[in-house]
Amino acid sequence: MATLKCNTTLKENCKNTITEPMRPVVNFPPSIWGDRLLSLSVDHSELHAYAIAMEEPKEEMKRMLICPTMDSNEKLSLINSVYRLGLRYLFVEEIECQLDKLFKELKMEDYDEANLYTTSINFKVFRQHGYNMSCDVFNKFKDHSSGKFKEYLTTDVRGMLSMYEATQVCTRGESILDEAMAFTEAQLMGVVDTLEGNLAQQVKHALRSPSHRGMQMVEARIYFSNYEEEFSMHGSLLKLANAHFNLLQLQHKEELIIFTKWVKDMEFKKITPYARDRTPELYLWAVGIFLEPHYSQARIIISKMAQFVLVLDDIYDAYGTIEELRLLTDAINRWEITAMDQLPEYIKPLYKILLHELTDVEKKLPAEGRTKRVYASKQAFQELARAYHQEAEWRFSKQVPSYEEYMKNGLITSSYNVFSTYSLMNMGEINSEEALAWYQTHPKILEATKLLGRLYNDVTTFQFEGERAQQVESVHTYMKTFGLPENIAVDELKKMIENAWKDINEECLKPTEVSMELLAPILNLARITDMVYRYNDRFTFPEATTVEYVTVLLIDSIPVY
Ligand SMILES: CC(C)=CCC/C(C)=C/CC/C(C)=C/COP(=O)(O)OP(=O)(O)O
Helix, strand or coil: CCCCCCCHHHHHHHHHHCCCCCCCCCCCCCCCCCCHHHHCCCCHHHHHHHHHHHHHHHHHHHHHHHCCCCCHHHHHHHHHHHHHCCCHHHCHHHHHHHHHHHHHHCCHHHHCCCCHHHHHHHHHHHHHCCCCCCHHHHHHHEECCCCEECHHHHHCHHHHHHHHHHHCCCCCCCHHHHHHHHHHHHHHHHHHHHCCHHHHHHHHHHHHCCHHHCCHHHHHHHHHHHCHHHHCCCHHHHHHHHHHHHHHHHHHHHHHHHHHHHHHHCCHHHHCCCCCCCHHHHHHHHHHHCCCHHHHHHHHHHHHHHHHHHHHHHHHHHHCCHHHHHHHHHHHHHCCHHHHHHCCHHHHHHHHHHHHHHHHHHHCCCCCCHHHHHHHHHHHHHHHHHHHHHHHHHHHCCCCCCHHHHHHHHHHHCCHHHHHHHHHHCCHHHCCHHHHHHHCCCCHHHHHHHHHHHHHHHHHHHHHHHHHHCCCCHHHHHHHHHCCCHHHHHHHHHHHHHHHHHHHHHHCCCCCCCCHHHHHHHHHHHHHHHHHHCCCCCCCCCCCHHHHHHHHHHHCCCCCC
């Protein structure tokens, strides 16, 4: 990748000759939140009350999960509910111990009589927890003379919904799951408008966003409202989920307030008026990556880093002249406050807070492996700046790189190395020296997540970005490299997105290279990407869904049981 050095001529150009540079006009919609977020507040006694309310049902749940007399299907169904309610982290050991045992005892014959619903739930639960249950368990639902799924299944809507959800954990080469996904999706779309009550809501939501690919907090909230019949017979689970959701909501709200105040105090609106103003939308990414209460500091740090990524993206993609971008890239690579002198006046305050905040974040890192963590975090930003710059050079010189060249750079401009580096580096002691070393090997799960981010973003934004400033992106580079029309190129890229999901799923199957706790933030990054970019760019244009999610997750409370 080209790293351009700044020189005096460039600097002088910026200072003297380019007084009124031509800048692309970008019509980013304004924030819809205004100052509303600054008036939010959190009552700490409520937080405490929810924590107390969780204690008893949590103990009861532990007893249930390890209960030796509970039927295995019932136990798997219970574990499914715990997972979908976002409570897995409270019972990691109990669940692991039970699933280990059940998986060792698993015999395919046990499924001879099991219906579609139970088979699908069990399959999904094992896979989501890393146990590679064979997809052959679905063979019996196929009519082998016609090669199609059996006709009677089409009347079993609940079973088909469950199968549709189960197919989302598939890996490459599992053709029966590919067929099952297409079959159940088509069948469910055909009946969804005839359904009523909770089942109608469940099917509608799954078609819009299957639970395995959804953001955990959103999924937990939706499961709580739409799937009462699956878990409300367990009174303690109902109570626990209710208090837990309310506790998380208050804690997340408090973090959003802290982040909003920081954005205001740093005067981003004043120093980067050209950038998108997306405070709660950025925070949503942090909640998407980690929902657990103990990752509070990590969420705030991720939100701040996301704010920097956002303004850098908007300088490099829209506001900066190529001379300014060369100077900025060089300054970020030098990473020293004296580099500020070479920058145009309007970038100086941003550069200053970038360096200051990142140094502040470094101080909060755990002592173990701090030097390596600091190095990795800084590198992630420097690499991102260089890649943004490369894109800008292509754009300003009107070059269209090959798809391969573009993607090599595009995996970096996905910005997911920044997100995942800051996530993993801020997970505390769990992120050991070995884990850091693993992370630096460019693990497949991370590469697949970057690819997913880059392609999802491009496929949903290329029309807007093309109109805006002739951005270089994957659709056009793919069309040019392979001589294909737009619709075929988009289809091919969408297939790659599906394959990236399969790779992510595979990397979460045991034996995993590192613990599931370390893989989870990367899987969750893929999930929030799916939620934000599946249909359109819900980040830049956050109406409807994103507003709904911010409101439901962070602002409106749910009734206390
Ligand atoms: C790229 C991606 C998957 C980003 C999601 C992660 C995220 C919230 C990053 C911070 C803001 C940002 C750069 C959004 C994408 O803008 P854009 O659509 O203008 O991104 P682009 O310039 O890279 O196409």
